[in-house]
Amino acid sequence: MKEEQLHAYVDGAATEEERRVVEAAAARDPALAARLRAYEQQNRALHAAFDGVLDEPHSLSVPMVTAWGWSRWGGMAATLLLGVACGFIARGWMVGPGSAPVIAREVVLAHAAYVPEVRHPVEVTASEEQHLVAWLSKRLSTPIRAPSLVGAGYQLLGGRLLPPTQPSDPAPMALLMYENAQGQRLSLLVKRESTNTETAFRFSEDGATRVFYWIDGPLGYALTGDLPKDELQSVARLVYRQLNP
Secondary structure: OOHHHHHHHHOOOOOHHHHHHHHHHHHHOHHHHHHHHHHHHHHHHHHHHHHHHOOOOOOOOOOOOOHHHHHHHOHHHHHHHHHHHHHHHHOOOOOOOOOOOHHHHHHHHHHHHHOOOOOOOOOEEHHHHHHHHHHHHHHHOOOOOOOOOHHHOEEEEEEEEEOOOEOOEOOOEEEEEEEEOOOOEEEEEEEEOOOOOOOOOEEEEEOOEEEEEEEEOOEEEEEEEOOOHHHHHHHHHHHHHHHOO
């Protein structure tokens, strides 16, 4: 099935007949159904990130890009829009009273940017896990680990380095991605959190996208996915137990 058909479906631009074709195909193909969920999640994250700031004054003129365009352009467009979104975070446009903390926003945006990618969801694949962990540890200036989520049915796909989002915190971030047999993906964000001492699990959600985040020593962690809250919490606890044997 063509990407154009999938995005027309997600964007509400498909005819009734086209919608029936896509839904029938998704019912037969769990991987296709997972891609549709990822595209829908991407749309929600884009709206959550940018709808509230469209009227804000700023000096940078950025052409509006639809979710279809984002996926069509692949990782380049995803990285561009993620960078713009990170700039909004840095200016405080996305974090206000009662809103989710920065780390929760960061992981949702990164997850939405890279989960739909079929060929390049990560920079370094799981086949080079040792190199991946060593590289990310060096860039974050502290040892990190890639927890195994096999017990929850997820395999490590790999990871990537993300740029910092705040001038006061120039350290980059690490993103690890996992996938189960049905094509469902989870993202684990790791970043330095020297100013926050809260170690308890915290929960945030934006539509069907849910996040559990916590602090462990010098690092902050945020796990996100399109899963029920209790299921995502179970995976988050699995991550925590491996980091604290």
